[in-house]
Every structure is written in C-alpha cells, then in structure tokens.
Amino acid sequence: xxxxxxxxxxxxxxxxxxxxxxxxxxxxxxxxxxxxxxxxxxxxxxxxxxxxxxxxxxxxxxxxxxxxxxxxxxxxxxxxxxxxxxxxxxxxxxxxxxxxxxxxxxxxxxxxxxxxxxxxxxxxxxxxxxxxxxxxxxxxxxxxxxxxxxxxxxxxxxxxxxxxxxxxxxxxxxxxxxxxxxxxxxxxxxxxxxxxxxxxxxxxxxxxxxxxxxxxxxxxxxxxxxxxxxxxxxxxxxxxxxxxxxxxxxxxxxxxxxxxxxxxxxxxxxxxxxxxxxxxxxxxxxxxxxxxxxxxxxxxxxxxxxxxxxxxxxxxxxxxxxxxxxxxxxxxxxxxxxxxxxxxxxxxxxxxxxxxxxxxxxxxxxxxxxxxxxxxxxxxxxxxxxxxxxxxxxxxxxxxxxxxxxxxxxxxxxxxxxxxxxxxxxxxxxxxxxxxxxxxxxxxxxxxxxxxxxxxxxxxxxxxxxxxxxxxxxxxxxxxxxx
Amino acid sequence: xxxxxxxxxxxxxxxxxxxxxxxxxxxxxxxxxxxxxxxxxxxxxxxxxxxxxxxxxxxxxxxxxxxxxxxxxxxxxxxxxxxxxxxxxxxxxxxxxxxxxxxxxxxxxxxxxxxxxxxxxxxxxxxxxxxxxxxxxxxxxxxxxxxxxxxxxxxxxxxxxxxxxxxxxxxxxxxxxxxxxxxxxxxxxxxxxxxxxxxxxxxxxxxxxxxxxxxxxxxxxxxxxxxxxxxxxxxxxxxxxxxxxxxxxxxxxxxxxxxxxxxxxxxxxxxxxxxxxxxxxxxxxxxx
Numbered sequence: 001x002x003x004x005x006x007x008x009x010x011x012x013x014x015x016x017x018x019x020x021x022x023x024x025x026x027x028x029x030x031x032x033x034x035x036x037x038x039x040x041x042x043x044x045x046x047x048x049x050x051x052x053x054x055x056x057x058x059x060x061x062x063x064x065x066x067x068x069x070x071x072x073x074x075x076x077x078x079x080x081x082x083x084x085x086x087x088x089x090x091x092x093x094x095x096x097x098x099x100x101x102x103x104x105x106x107x108x109x110x111x112x113x114x115x116x117x118x119x120x121x122x123x124x125x126x127x128x129x130x131x132x133x134x135x136x137x138x139x140x141x142x143x144x145x146x147x148x149x150x151x152x153x154x155x156x157x158x159x160x161x162x163x164x165x166x167x168x169x170x171x172x173x174x175x176x177x178x179x180x181x182x183x184x185x186x187x188x189x190x191x192x193x194x195x196x197x198x199x200x201x202x203x204x205x206x207x208x209x210x211x212x213x214x215x216x217x218x219x220x221x222x223x224x225x226x227x228x229x230x231x232x233x234x235x236x237x238x239x240x241x242x243x244x245x246x247x248x249x250x251x252x253x254x255x256x257x258x259x260x261x262x263x264x265x266x267x268x269x270x271x272x273x274x275x276x277x278x279x280x281x282x283x284x285x286x287x288x289x290x291x292x293x294x295x296x297x298x299x300x301x302x303x304x305x306x307x308x309x310x311x312x313x314x315x316x317x318x319x320x321x322x323x324x325x326x327x328x329x330x331x332x333x334x335x336x337x338x339x340x341x342x343x344x345x346x347x348x349x350x351x352x353x354x355x356x357x358x359x360x361x362x363x364x365x366x367x368x369x370x371x372x373x374x375x376x377x378x379x380x381x382x383x384x385x386x387x388x389x390x391x392x393x394x395x396x397x398x399x400x401x402x403x404x405x406x407x408x409x410x411x412x413x414x415x416x417x418x419x420x421x422x423x424x425x426x427x428x429x430x431x432x433x434x435x436x437x438x439x440x441x442x443x444x445x446x447x448x449x450x451x452x453x454x455x456x457x458x459x460x461x462x463x464x465x466x467x468x469x470x471x472x473x474x475x476x477x478x479x480x481x482x483x
Numbered sequence: 484x485x486x487x488x489x490x491x492x493x494x495x496x497x498x499x500x501x502x503x504x505x506x507x508x509x510x511x512x513x514x515x516x517x518x519x520x521x522x523x524x525x526x527x528x529x530x531x532x533x534x535x536x537x538x539x540x541x542x543x544x545x546x547x548x549x550x551x552x553x554x555x556x557x558x559x560x561x562x563x564x565x566x567x568x569x570x571x572x573x574x575x576x577x578x579x580x581x582x583x584x585x586x587x588x589x590x591x592x593x594x595x596x597x598x599x600x601x602x603x604x605x606x607x608x609x610x611x612x613x614x615x616x617x618x619x620x621x622x623x624x625x626x627x628x629x630x631x632x633x634x635x636x637x638x639x640x641x642x643x644x645x646x647x648x649x650x651x652x653x654x655x656x657x658x659x660x661x662x663x664x665x666x667x668x669x670x671x672x673x674x675x676x677x678x679x680x681x682x683x684x685x686x687x688x689x690x691x692x693x694x695x696x697x698x699x700x701x702x703x704x705x706x707x708x709x710x711x712x713x714x715x716x717x718x719x720x721x722x723x724x725x726x727x728x729x730x731x732x733x734x735x736x737x738x739x740x741x742x743x744x745x746x747x748x749x750x751x752x753x754x755x756x757x758x759x760x761x762x763x764x765x766x767x768x769x770x771x
Contacts, residue, residue: 061686065661
C-alpha cells in the first residue's frame with residue numbers, strides 16, 4: 001500500500017488501467033473458454049450422435065440378415081476414423097455381431113441400455129444408437145476419443161490467450177498514451193504550483209494540446225504572472241511599512257531612553273534643591289519667635305513646607321512610575337497578616353478622612369498570606385487617598401475577602417463617581433477627568449497608573465464600576481499563596 | 484409396324500369377344516374414391532374398362548360416412564367394379580358382394596373376385612427369357628401375405644427356372660433376400676419385393692452391383708435404385724381385363740396378363756448385358 005501511495009498520478013492511473021485490463025482479460029478468457037468449451041462439446045456431441053445414427057442405419061442391413069461379415073465391414077469402415085476408439089454392432093439380443101475393440105468401455109449392464117443413450121468418460125464419449133426397422137433390432141456403439149477435442153480446446157485456449165494479450169497490450173498502450181496526454185497537463189501544473197508555493201519565481205507551464213489545454217496554459221500562466229506582480233507589490237508595501245515601523249520604534253526607543261535619562265536627571269536635580277529648600281524652611285520655622293505677630297510668617301512657612309512635600313511626592317511618584325515602566329522594580333514576597341495590614345492603612349489615612357468629614361467602614365477576615373506588603377500598601381493607600389479626596393461627608397468602604405486563590409479588595413466611596421466614558425482612561429498616566437487648569441481637586445494623574453502597574457506586578461487585575469447610584473468602587477483581585 | 488398390327492389384332496379380339504359374351508343390358512358400375520383420381524393409374528384403368536364395355540357408369544365416392552348400400556341401390560348395377568381395397572371392402576359388406584369385381588389391389592383368389600395386381604409368373608418368365616437369355620434361375624422373393632407375382636407352376640418353360648423364397652414378414656423377407664444375395668451368382672436373377680424399404684433397397688442394390696446379380700422388381704421406382712428391370716402392370720390393359728371379366732357370367736380371380744417393362748441401361752452396362760434393338764423396343768421405359 002505504501003508503494004502505491006508513492007506513485008504519482010500518472011503511474012497510479014496506468015496501474016489502475018493495467019489491473020483493470022488484466023482482470024477483464026482474465027474474465028474474458030475464462031468466459032470464452034467456458035462458452036467455447038460448452039459449444040464445442042455440444043457441437044461435437046451432436047456430430048458424433050449423428051455419426052452414430054448413420055452407423056446404426058448402415059448396420060441395419062447386416063443386422064437384419066445377421067451377416068457378421070458385413071457387420072465387420074461396416075464396423076471396419078466406421079473404425080477407420082482416428083477418433084473412433086471402438087465401434088460395435090449388437091443385435092436385438094445384445095449379442096455382439098462385430099466390434100473393432102474388446103470389452104465394453106461405457107456400459108457394464110447391457111440389459112439396462114435405454115437407447116439412444118450417451119455416456120461420457122474423462123477421455124472418451126460413448127454414443128449409442130438403436131437399429132430399428134419396424135421393430136428394435138439391436139444397437140450400435142461408438143466410443144470416441146476426446147484427444148482431438150482436448151487438442152482443439154487447448155489450441156483455442158492458447159490462441160485466445162495470445163489474442164487477448166495482444167489486444168490488451170494494444171489497449172493498454174493506447175490508454176497509456178492517452179493518459180500521458182491528459183495527466184501530463186495535471187502533472188506539470190502540480191509541479192509548477194509546487195515550485196511557486198516554495199517561493200520560486202518565473203515558473204510557467206509549457207504543455208500544449210487541444211484548444212482547451214492551450215487556453216488553460218495561457219490562463220494559468222497569466223494567473224501566475226498576476227500572483228507574482230501582486231506578491232511583489234505586497235512585499236514592497238510590507239517592506240515600506242516595516243521600515244516605517246522600524247524608524248518609529250527606533251525613535252520611540254530613543255525617546256524613551258531620553259525620557260528616562262531626563263526623568264532621572266530632572267528628578268535628581270529637582271529633589272536635591274527641594275530637600276535643601278524643605279530643610280531651610282524647616283529651620284526657619286523652628287527659629288521663628290513665639291508671638292502673635294509671627295503667626296502669619298509661621299502659616300506661610302507651613303504652606304511652603306506643604307507644597308515642598310507635595311512636590312517631593314510628585315517627584316517620588318514620577319520616579320516610581322519611571323522605575324515601573326523601566327521594569328526596575330522588584331517584587332518582594334513575604335508572609336503578611338492581612339487584617340493588621342489593612343488596619344494600618346486606615347490609620348495612615350485617618351488624616352485624609354477627617355479632612356472632608358468622611359466616615360470609614362472596614363471589614364474583612366484575618367489570615368496570613370504571602371504577598372508584597374509594600375506594593376499592597378501603595379495600592380490601597382492610593383485608592384483610599386483618591387476616595388477621600390473626591391468624597392465629602394460620605395462613607396469610604398474598605399472590604400477584603402479571600403477566595404480560594406485570590407485576595408479580593410474593594411475600595412468604594414459615595415463620591416461623585418467616574419463617568420462611564422472615562423473609566424477606560426483613568427489608568428492612563430497623566431490623565432484626569434478634569435484636565436483644566438482650574439480644576440477643583442489637585443493631583444497629577446499618576447496614582448491610578450502606578451496602582452494598576454503594581455496590581456499587574458502582583459499578577460492581579462483591577463476594575464472600576466459604580467457603587468450603586470453614586471460613588472465609585474474599585475475591585476482588585478490579587479493571587480496569593482499561604483506559604 | 485408389327486407392334487401396331489399386334490395391337491389392332493388384340494383390340495379386335497377383345498371387341499368381338501365382348502360382343503359375343505356380354506349381355507347388352509348389363510350395367511357396369513365403376514366405384515372408386517374421389518381422391519384416388521389424383522393417381523393417374525386409376526384414370527388409365529377406368530379408361531381401359533370403358534374401352535371394352537359401353538354400359539359403364541362411374542361412381543366417385545367421398546371418403547367417410549358413405550352408405551354404399553344406398554348408393555348402389557340407387558344405381559342398381561348388374562356388375563360392380565371396385566377400385567382400391569377400401570372401396571372393395573365396403574362394397575363387400577353390401578348385398579352387391581356377389582356382383583363385385585376387385586381391381587387395383589393385391590389379394591388372394593379365395594378372398595375376392597377380380598384382377599389382382601400380382602403379375603402372372605408365366606407371362607413374366609416368358610418375357611424375361613426373351614430379355615435375359617443368359618439367366619438360368621429367377622428367384623422370386625416376396626412376403627407371404629404380399630405377393631406381387633402369382634406363381635402358377637403349370638405351363639412354365641424349363642428355362643429359366645423359378646424359385647420362390649418367402650418371408651413371413653417384411654424383416655424376414657429382407658433377411659431371406661439378404662441371405663439369398665449372398666449365395667446367387669451372375670447367372671441368376673432375383674425379383675426383389677416391391678415393398679422393399681429404400682434404405683434396404685440401397686443395401687440390396689449395392690450387394691447386387693458388387694456381385695453382378697440381376698435384380699428385377701415389380702416396383703417401377705426400384706429401377707432408379709439399382710434394379711435392372713422393372714415389371715409393372717399395363718394399366719389400360721388391366722382395365723380392359725377387368726372390363727372383359729365383368730362381362731363374364733362366372734367372374735373369378737385373374738392375375739395381370741399384360742405386363743410392361745422398364746430397363747436401367749446403366750445397370751445393364753455394368754452387368755455387361757446387351758440387348759438387340761427389337762428387344763429394347765419392348766421396354767416401355769428405358770433410363771440411363
């Protein structure tokens with residue numbers, strides 16, 4: 001079966017035709033042999049039966065007159081035929097009058113002869129014919145050899161086989177030629193298509209034949225030319241696009257490098273004088289004398305320090321964001337008691353809560369899990385800070401729960417909420433709902449971006465939706481382990 | 484010329500004998516089957532009857548369901564000549580049995596009155612002795628109940644001698660004939676049965692041809708199958724014989740007196756038999 005599958009279309013077609021012709025030829029030979037054998041057998045039987053009848057008619061007169069001499073003469077004349085093994089004449093009492101041979105080859109019980117009667121052996125036929133003239137007078141027996149019959153059949157069989165072989169060969173050669181004409185087109189088409197599919201250019205089919213085949217050749221070659229043109233144009237287009245993308249990528253990478261360098265440099269160059277300004281303001285505030293007339297100065301110093309601290313946090317956030325973007329922030333996993341950790345977040349945010357007269361609700365189970373506590377602190381503090389900032393006289397909720405694989409934290413508020421159309425943008429860096437210079441709330445749009453990056457660093461995700469009719473709810477899902 | 488004179492004398496004799504012996508008032512009814520007229524022999528025989536008797540009447544009988552008694556009563560003939568065995572047998576069942584003469588059938592003298600088809604051996608031998616002077620013996624082979632030659636020993640010439648060989652049936656007759664042919668010589672003639680089957684006739688003719696035995700038959704068709712001479716009735720003469728017999732007061736059985744002969748010249752040539760022209764003229768039929 002494997003060897004057949006290795007053959008190509010033309011070889012398989014030729015093999016199939018060859019097998020079909022051989023099968024049909026064998027069937028034809030068998031059928032011809034059976035038919036001819038049957039016909040010849042019947043014909044020969046009929047011939048010898050008539051011969052036996054003639055024999056009986058010839059034997060009539062000798063039998064009537066009971067002449068053995070004439071009977072022997074008749075027997076002799078019929079026994080001359082080379083096919084006759086034995087010719088015998090019997091009278092009505094089954095007494096042998098004359099015979100060319102000895103013994104009875106066919107009938108053992110002469111009393112049971114029902115005439116006319118024929119018997120057949122492997123090598124001979126026995127024909128019987130009655131001798132009748134007004135009444136039954138006897139019978140004749142002719143034993144005929146089958147040698148000539150077999151010889152004729154053998155010659156016929158050999159002749160048939162030779163004729164059929166010649167005929168089959170001619171048919172096969174004609175079909176082979178025709179199949180070559182038809183399959184060569186397909187074979188060449190398949191070859192060219194294979195080459196084309198392998199990327200070779202300039203391959204064309206070269207078969208010729210009838211008008212239809214010529215049309216097919218022209219169409220296929222035109223199609224290949226068209227494909228090659230299209231492919232060339234496509235490659236050029238891809239190359240152009242790739243070049244443009246490469247340039248853009250290189251520009252982007254260069255810009256990022258510059259940005260990182262600028263950010264690092266600017267942050268460093270900004271933090272150093274900022275720390276100095278903060279320190280000097282701190283010293284000045286401490287050296288202000290106690291007295292009502294210095295309250296204004298003290299208030300100004302306090303505001304200046306507050307702004308210095310805001311600027312310092314901004315720079316910290318910028319640096320943190322830059323580190324996260326540059327993938328230079330390492331996650332540090334440690335066992336953490338979740339309930340005390342969450343309570344510490346609330347304590348840190350108590351000043352913010354009191355600023356806008358908000359209430360705080362906290363709930364969640366206790367448990368130990370392994371995570372990065374610092375990252376978790378950044379995440380929750382940022383969300384609580386935002387909630388406190390945008391909610392006034394409301395409630396801030398902090399809930400957490402442990403599912404089988406995740407720590408799920410929800411931070412919700414009863415503030416104004418985030419419009420649905422902006423929810424997809426709030427995690428972008430430097431993006432705020434109110435981007436105007438005269439916006440009510442402060443901030444620089446890095447908090448949620450940093451929060452999302454932390455969540456992603458911990459392998460989790462963050463989602464935002466409405467907290468009922470008002471407010472916002474952030475849901476964080478962070479995978480955890482217990483060891 | 485001599486033949487014509489002979490014929491005139493013969494007819495004259497018949498005419499005067501008829502005039503002398505026949506009653507003028509005798510009415511002769513010739514009865515035959517309507518279908519039999521297809522055979523020209525019947526017409527010839529009737530013609531012969533009518534030639535010697537002027538008071539004849541024909542009666543064609545259709546086959547099947549015929550009341551012969553009524554038919555005959557209507558005609559009320561003085562003498563009836565029945566032609567053919569079936570017709571004669573039917574008439575013999577009527578009251579006209581005693582007035583009936585049979586013709587154109589083989590029969591024995593004790594069974595019917597009339598002229599049988601069997602040839603008169605004396606006439607036959609007399610003529611054959613003229614034709615075949617070298618023949619010493621003539622063997623007549625026939626079936627016991629189917630005699631084509633009436634053997635009458637009185638009035639026979641001493642040469643050639645006649646020997647009768649009879650078989651009880653057709654097979655026995657063939658057997659007798661076959662055995663006879665094994666023993667005869669070229670100076671013998673064998674009169675073969677008229678009803679010999681064709682296939683047997685072929686074998687007999689072959690043996691006769693090989694042994695150069697003269698074969699004679701009373702069946703004209705045998706002439707073409709190897710018989711040298713065929714002796715057969717002169718149909719018109721047979722009719723005349725019947726007609727004359729009908730005029731007699733005491734009709735009896737008679738065999739055919741007038742015989743015709745046919746010759747196969749090819750067989751004669753093979754047997755080296757030569758005939759003088761006068762003898763050849765006596766053969767009514769000569770085939771080659």
